[in-house]
Amino acid sequence: MRYDRVCYDCGTRTTAPVARCECGEPLWLETDPGSFDWDDVVDAPGMWRYGPLLPVEPPGGLADAAGGTPLVHEPAVDEFAGARVHVKVEGENPTGSFKDRGSAFGLAALEAGAAGDVSAVGTVSHGNMAMSTAAFAAAADVPCVVMTPTDVPPARLDVIAQYDPTLLKVDGDYGRLYERTLERGLESGVCFLNSDVPLRVEGQKTTALEICEAFAPDVPDAIVMPVSSGGHASGVWKALRELQAAGTIDDLPRLYLVQAAACAPIAEADAAGADAVTPVEGGETVAYSIANADPPSGTRALRAARDTDGAVIAVDDDAIRTAQRVLATQAGLSVEAASATALAGVRKLVAEGVLESTDDVVAVATGTGLTEATAAGSTAATTIDIADLDDNLDAVGE
Ligand SMILES: *Cc1c(COP(=O)(O)O)cnc(C)c1O
């Protein structure tokens, strides 16, 4: 297999296993969808059913558990949002987020030589990507290094440490660490699978392939998803372009990307009509997984939204918490605050008249809330004596 990279913006190609174009924008893999049609999907687990669109053989093992997530429709959620909402439950992935799609592809492609001669993988993350990369590296028996900021909460480190990667807390500028590991890692034999690198984006495009196949021969009116680095949105856009190039779909679903208002560089660039995303001074938000003040694929994500006639919007923490509660109490779905931005975004887009009540909208619930303990449980529980059991049961039954 060949793993040439191409720039979505200036079209420059390279055979070098690098992440950035000379123009500064992120690269992605150059792939040819040919005349792919839904008849061409193969009988393979999860995301590997799109083998004809993925330039690597299914590796088996944990990778079989990546992707293949359900779309859940729950009328109470429609009522809340004001449109027909299909929740894409990415929490079903083995480490609880869509990052597993990129990790599964990344590890498989590495073993196939996509990054040259490397003996280890790494990532710069303190959240889902760290967990995911460490898990897939463990399963592939490849050494893994995870670099986190120094102020990462200990509980978060405990979750990552389960998979036994080398954990390094790095003092210094996090954005610089992200880019420096990409530039320097390969020289050390370490391929960094950071958020928006070509090998990760390629696996993450399968989210959109699954969505489009579920609606075939139509497409949903819109896909609404949270955005941070822009890696997932880039993969979704790439998949839509490939399906359109192959003639599998005619019209593209509109892509709406949602940020937390406290840290919304891409939404601000969209609102300002800017062509490129510039860093902001990010504030605190409950959606910490998507609080990236200087997103490496921000401009590419902005292009994805505009190219599909969508937009990038922001929602505040109250709206995020409300949407998160609705998903849990009305649909039984525990999602991360970051993921709840998608549903909060749908509600806002309906309120603004951008989406209509008859629209079929996919809200991508990017990650499970089950790895994100909140304090609510300890205050919600009442202690009773077993002698009072019957009375309490009667009360519940009423
Ligand atoms: C990583 C992540 C995102 C953002 O994805 P990007 O590719 O960085 O834009 C959204 N939600 C969750 C739960 C994540 O883990």
Ligand SMILES: [Zn+2]
């Ligand atoms: Zn370029």
